[in-house]
Amino acid sequence: MAIATASAVPTSVLKPKNSITVIDNRTGKSIDIEITNNSIPATAFSQLKAPYADGERPENDTPYGLRVLDPSFINTAMIQSEITYIDGNKGFLMHRGYPIEQLAEKSSYLETAYLLIYGELPSKSQLDLWSWEIMHHTFVADDLQQMIRQMRYDSHPMSVFISAFSAMSAFAPEANPALQGSDLYITNKPLMNKQIVRILGKATTVAAMAYRIRINRPFTPPRSDLSYTENLLYMMDHMAEPNSYRPDPRLAKALDILFVLHADHEMNCSTSTMVHVGSSLVDPYSCVAAASAALYGPLHGGANEAVIRMLAKIGSVENVPDFLERVKQKKELLFGFGHRVYRETDPRSKVIREVAEMVFEVCGREPLIEVAIALKDAALKDEYFTSRKLFPNVDYWSGLIYKAMGFPLDFFPVLFVVPRLAGYLAHWKQQLDSGKNKISRPRQVYVGKGRRDYIPVEAREERPITGKNGLNAIPHYISKRRLTKI
Ligand code: CMC
Numbered sequence: 001m002a003i004a005t006a007s008a009v010p011t012s013v014l015k016p017k018n019s020i021t022v023i024d025n026r027t028g029k030s031i032d033i034e035i036t037n038n039s040i041p042a043t044a045f046s047q048l049k050a051p052y053a054d055g056e057r058p059e060n061d062t063p064y065g066l067r068v069l070d071p072s073f074i075n076t077a078m079i080q081s082e083i084t085y086i087d088g089n090k091g092f093l094m095h096r097g098y099p100i101e102q103l104a105e106k107s108s109y110l111e112t113a114y115l116l117i118y119g120e121l122p123s124k125s126q127l128d129l130w131s132w133e134i135m136h137h138t139f140v141a142d143d144l145q146q147m148i149r150q151m152r153y154d155s156h157p158m159s160v161f162i163s164a165f166s167a168m169s170a171f172a173p174e175a176n177p178a179l180q181g182s183d184l185y186i187t188n189k190p191l192m193n194k195q196i197v198r199i200l201g202k203a204t205t206v207a208a209m210a211y212r213i214r215i216n217r218p219f220t221p222p223r224s225d226l227s228y229t230e231n232l233l234y235m236m237d238h239m240a241e242p243n244s245y246r247p248d249p250r251l252a253k254a255l256d257i258l259f260v261l262h263a264d265h266e267m268n269c270s271t272s273t274m275v276h277v278g279s280s281l282v283d284p285y286s287c288v289a290a291a292s293a294a295l296y297g298p299l300h301g302g303a304n305e306a307v308i309r310m311l312a313k314i315g316s317v318e319n320v321p322d323f324l325e326r327v328k329q330k331k332e333l334l335f336g337f338g339h340r341v342y343r344e345t346d347p348r349s350k351v352i353r354e355v356a357e358m359v360f361e362v363c364g365r366e367p368l369i370e371v372a373i374a375l376k377d378a379a380l381k382d383e384y385f386t387s388r389k390l391f392p393n394v395d396y397w398s399g400l401i402y403k404a405m406g407f408p409l410d411f412f413p414v415l416f417v418v419p420r421l422a423g424y425l426a427h428w429k430q431q432l433d434s435g436k437n438k439i440s441r442p443r444q445v446y447v448g449k450g451r452r453d454y455i456p457v458e459a460r461e462e463r464p465i466t467g468k469n470g471l472n473a474i475p476h477y478i479s480k481r482r483l484t485k486i
Pocket of ligand 1 (some may be wrong): 265268334337387
């Protein structure tokens with residue numbers, strides 16, 4: 001941890017090279033902050049305290065120390081991590097030191113998951129045991145199955161997935177720190193490992209169930225003799241074929257590569273949610289439900305679904321220029337483009353283009369690919385997109401592959417979240433194993449009303465029901481109906 005020192009007067013004496021000096025011009029006070037791994041601790045700034053300026057709001061808390069404001073975490077690191085590194089300027093991604101291209105080509109999803117979670121590639125016997133454990137934790141309790149079955153046929157599969165994981169917490173009291181003691185995962189590492197294999201094992205079963213509800217078919221029991229992605233495809237697709245039925249190995253392999261590509265991506269919206277929620281020491285099932293909910297949004301893992309809806313809306317190549325014009329007028333978003341970290345290229349999207357061709361060979365060419373290519377080519381030539389460094393991200397192509405493979409649109413985010421569980425669990429474990437877990441509790445800068453006294457309702461000024469008081473969000477007829485009932 002970097003150490004900050006304070007002095008009353010800024011000096012010109014030589015400072016340690018690996019530090020910065022910050023001068024608070026309100027007071028003349030300076031602090032030297034050590035730079036570690038090209039980062040400084042935000043807490044150092046809390047030493048910069050000043051008296052309130054004339055007329056300053058007391059809610060600024062100025063005498064209590066300077067705050068660092070970074071909405072949306074544009075430049076604030078939440079953790080120190082040993083798991084994944086992204087060089088956004090070069091379009092480079094590696095897990096535990098291994099470049100993603102090598103893992104996509106040579107590894108498998110379960111092996112990559114082990115690497116992410118435990119830090120090293122497994123030996124042969126470790127991999128066998130790891131795979132065996134996961135594939136023998138695929139069954140979902142009967143009563144949980146019944147609960148899942150109650151979901152409506154048109155439920156979004158992500159809603160089913162999130163609900164199932166949330167409920168799973170109720171089915172594992174032995175894994176619940178609220179019941180077993182708050183230090184459960186700090187002290188009981190075998191129990192932690194057991195939850196890791198249970199979560200990875202059950203994820204595909206729950207995913208397949210979310211799909212089977214959709215098509216109004218009974219759930220298919222998992223098969224432990226198949227690979228991870230084969231088993232997922234089997235549970236989704238098995239109907240009246242003999243039990244020896246196996247999904248097409250080329251599609252299972254393509255899905256496995258996609259799973260490797262999605263396994264982790266450092267501090268994105270959902271993984272940071274996992275770390276944030278996990279820091280409270282709640283059980284990992286609740287953490288996974290929360291992280292999955294964060295992934296579901298269209299700006300994150302829901303983008304692969306949004307891309308196809310966008311391409312379908314564009315319809316054909318000749319409509320591309322009009323659509324791009326609307327994007328530039330900020331009337332539309334170009335889904336599958338842009339990234340907070342990558343500024344040149346997303347290395348996963350290159351691999352994914354190759355997987356797309358693999359899948360098209362088996363399933364036929366997805367007709368929307370022509371629109372996708374024309375849209376990408378036009379955007380990459382347009383100054384609006386190049387100047388903002390916008391280019392296709394992983395979701396731009398993955399949706400086309402999933403569509404060609406026959407998955408329904410709203411299942412796409414499930415195919416993102418299932419593999420991402422490896423990354424969630426790796427970060428959850430890293431946090432709890434670090435011995436430095438502290439509850440995540442961001443600060444805020446309060447810009448609301450100052451202190452004021454309560455006014456009884458009779459004494460308040462009359463205001464219309466619609467207008468700036470926000471009540472216009474409530475449909476009028478409902479308020480009227482409720483009033484009538486009263
Ligand atoms: N279409 C049109 N304009 C865009 C897009 C886009 N997809 N992405 C960014 N911009 C514009 C944005 O409006 C802004 O313009 P201006 O400077 O005129 O205000 C500029 O580019 C900078 O963008 P930003 O808002 O600072 O970017 P961000 O880092 O906050 O957001 C993003 C990143 C991925 C949410 C955003 O690029 C986006 O909404 N993309 C579409 C959704 C998407 O594909 N999401 C999947 C992300 S990759 C997988 C994952 O990690 O989940």
